[in-house]
Amino acid sequence: MVQFSTEAKAIAEKIIRRYPEGKQKSALLPLLHLAQAEFDGWLSVETMDYVAELLSIKPIEVYEVASFYTMFNLQPVGRYLIEICQTSSCWACGAEDIIEYLEGKLQIKVGQTTPDGMFTLKTVECLGSCGTAPMFQIGDKFHENLTLEKVDGILETCKTENKRSRYC
């Protein structure tokens, strides 16, 4: 059975206290972020059921929310999830070049994960980084004003560090 670490459990309890009594369902989004960070960057049915239990809500209430929001991954992802913006300003500043370059370099298509489980490439919609386009996000970090050389450097750093990019 999945379970939060003691540390994550303490954070979860603190989050739940932000809301009035009986309104603990409001903690669902923050807890799903926490769960994703705890359990390899994605939400399995087992994980979602665990969160439902923590909040005393029905599993379906978790599934319907997890499947609605872009940031929750319902399938396993690589250690580094590269989320590249493709909306207007980023597109106009060359996002397609960056996507094409990444696909070539990682030998995968958008939506796929490298065989070694290191990188997943995903296109996303506007991340509010339009003035520093093109950009992508890995974990909680924004990589902005991207050039092909910069992309090389970022991928190298990821490979050297080789640990899951954490959000939370």
Next chain:
Amino acid sequence: MLGMTKKLLLALDHIEGISKLDVYRQHGGYAVLQKALKATPESLVEEVKKSGLRGRGGAGFPTGMKWSFLAKPEGVPRYLVCNADESEPGTFKDRYLMERIPHLLIEGMIISSFALGANTSYIYVRGEYYYIIKILEKAIEEAYAAGLLGKNILGSGYDLNLYVQPGGGAYICGEETALLESLEGKRGNPRIKPPFPAVAGLWGCPTVVNNVETIAAVVPIIQMGGDEYAKIGIGKSTGTKLISASGHINKPGVYEIELGLPVEEFIYSEQYCGGIRNGKKMKAVVAGGSSVPILPTELILKTAAGEPRLMSYESLGDGGFATGTMLGSGGFIVYDEDTSIVKNLFTFARFYHHESCGQCSPCREGTGWMEKILHKFIDGHATLADIDLLWDVQSKIEGKTICPLGEAAAWPVAAAIRHFRHEFEAYVNNPAAIKQVKHYYRLNKLEVVNS
């Protein structure tokens, strides 16, 4: 009026360490809160009314009026929720403000919560801005430790708890009732109104939802008084506005402008965008975030009547949608002469299709249909009839949905066809050429291939 820039929100943004409480206080931070706590809540609402401040998230609804709608039933808690779900393409000003001067937002939240009689308030930040959430949480912690939050704030007897709530990545949660649903731990499906949040908002209680910039603007308003604030700007566009400038300009970034600044000055002066990059000419501008109508150069610089276009709610709206646009969120995207309007529109259509919550059929189906038709254009398979079909689809979304996402998806399509129909025709007439072009956004390459 070059060099006369009034800075009310970003006056301190260049100061080293201004995100920290002690530095913010050294520069006068929280002095306005002290003043506000000595006033009555009603008088604070009155000042905001007098200021003429309009919602800075995009809708431009008068803030003081929104506040005065708040129901005050006995024994029922009231809430203030800050909308920091900044997701309108082209907009990144709230992120800048929260990153640089988090305490300005927190000071605004405390003053506004006090004015509205809220004892618990939330800042709902889009989940992708996780590093901003950390900045805000740190600043809030500092504020608690200094007695600026929690029980008996600065000895006034007023209590306030302030929390940050992360979103999950959904543009629709910028719509205030979807935001409240999300804050309640649900899917971001907008609610049917009425009842409005002012009567039944968060957990069914009276709630005010305001944008980050709006709440931050309350600080200078209370500092100088509503009447003084109303003298800044032009006409009913009072005060200053943060503009997020992006696209093919020399100096992209966030600028605070006094409302009424000529658009031409904003684009070409060194103080702001610094002109078009690589010596290119400007082709078009989206002035207020992706949802507002795109305008060609001649109409963004001058109104149809030949008046210089100004950065204000009224001037940008001059001419209606036939020849005008909207100030919206202040997401100002500039496109150079090489940009393909059709491909750019495709990125918008893809965006709205992805972000439609799926509740209303005209939006759920219409956004997907529009993306599909536009894909035919950039793929070289469109016919001239597809232009009319696209027009027809967009015209059947507007006004037929629960929330304005439907309009937001339809307006950019209508405007692109209205002002750039010839480009759609060019795509139809040169399918072979389009297929040869690697980068669709470089339309001049398309023309080279044609010739």
